[in-house]
Amino acid sequence: MRARRWRWACVALAVLTGAGLIWTRDGVGGAAAQLQPAGGAAVEPIVPLPAEPWLDEARVALGERLFHDTRLSGSGTLSCASCHDLASNGASAAALDIGDGGDRLGVNTPTVFNVAYSYRLGWEGRFRDAARHAAALIENPRIMGASLPTVVERLRADDAFAAAFRSAYGRTIDAANVVDALVEFERSLATPNAPFDRWLKGEADMLSEVEFEGYQLFKSTGCSSCHQGIAVGANLFQRQGVFRPLVPPPPDIVRVPGLRNVAATAPYFHDGSAATLAEAVHRMARAQLNASLSDEEVDKLVAFLGTLTGEYRGVPVRPAP
Structure with a gap:
């Protein structure tokens, strides 16, 4: 009876912590128990990237050229x-x-990869709509310094x-289709x-023991409370500096x-003040x-975060030179 209660307690713990259990003949516990994804990602707080959405190839190509x-830019020197x-x-x-006017920007530049999975855009989340965000960046005098006209x-x-625009949109170039092409490219x-x-x-063999332990720490420490879902974050607001x-x-x-590709996106925080991922984890x-x-715990967490690095056009994302 006690063994049965212990098994059900472990199942409940697995549900609460978002972990799936693989059962062995020895039951749960000790070296015989292994935590692995149980039948997919449904029980985990992080969700794999979905299949690519349908995109208009001609408009994506135009957006890439515009990008x-x-x-x-106002000066014609920045893209x-x-x-x-x-x-x-x-x-x-x-x-x-550095923006178009030659001044340093007010916040660190976030990665544009996986931007389609952010429910709000910008560090302060001022933009819900990707088109308005793109237009605002073009016309911001401190960033691109241009005007859509x-x-x-x-x-x-x-x-x-x-x-090319007439072929893709059936009309001449205008502000709406310029922004739309950029957004279509960003979605790719x-x-x-x-x-x-x-x-x-x-x-199951994609994670090392250290990386797996880092993932367990990521959940048990509370990181996954804010960093979860498809983008491993980017879906809620939070006060920065809650306890310190x-x-x-x-x-x-x-x-x-979002934390996808975070191992490659140093420096960290909106002021770029954390030079390394280990420093960022400690401070966070x-x-x-x-x-x-x-x-040791930070090293394990950093090891796990490294497993969130994906590929763009078949090439692993890497730190900027």
Whole structure:
């Protein structure tokens, strides 16, 4: 009877912690018990990236060209790709990038990878709509420093570009289809095939023992309370510095960043003040969870976070040079 109660207690614990159990003939406990995804990711707080959505290839191609086009900036010297390097981490290595006016931006540039899975955009989550966000970045004098009418005028002067837009949209270039093409391209910037996604889908050998222990710490310490779902975050707001100061405000309230590819997106926090992922984990644990982690625990968490690194166009996401 006691053994039966123990098994049911373990099942209940597995449900509460989001872990699936694989049963052995020895029951649960000791070396005979292994935690693995049980029949998929349904019981885990993190969800694998879904299949790519249907996208209009012609519009994606136009959006990619626009993403790298300096005509979208007021000075004609910056493109979206100037701060969002798609050949590395979808952001940059700078704590604060330089805007079109030559001044440092107010916040660290977040990665553009997997942006389609963020329910709000920007560190303060001011934008729910991707189109409005793209337009605001173009017209922000501290970022791209242009205006959509000016951008449209420049692009219309390019006969080949104008013809491509007519083919894709059935009309000449205008502000709406410029923004739409950019958004369509952003929707394509998913980074699938992360080792952790493959583990969630049943490939048990994709995590090492240390990485698996890091994932258990991620859940038991409370990290997964805010970092969960498809983007491993990016779906709620949180006060920064709950128990101890984290980053000097403003803002006090931030959109919880997603953690996909986080091992490749240093520096961290909205001011770029954490140079390494280990430093960021230490600081986050103390400030947000009131937890003092040992170096060994941090190493395990960092090992797990490394398994969230996916691939863009078949190439693993890597840190910016």
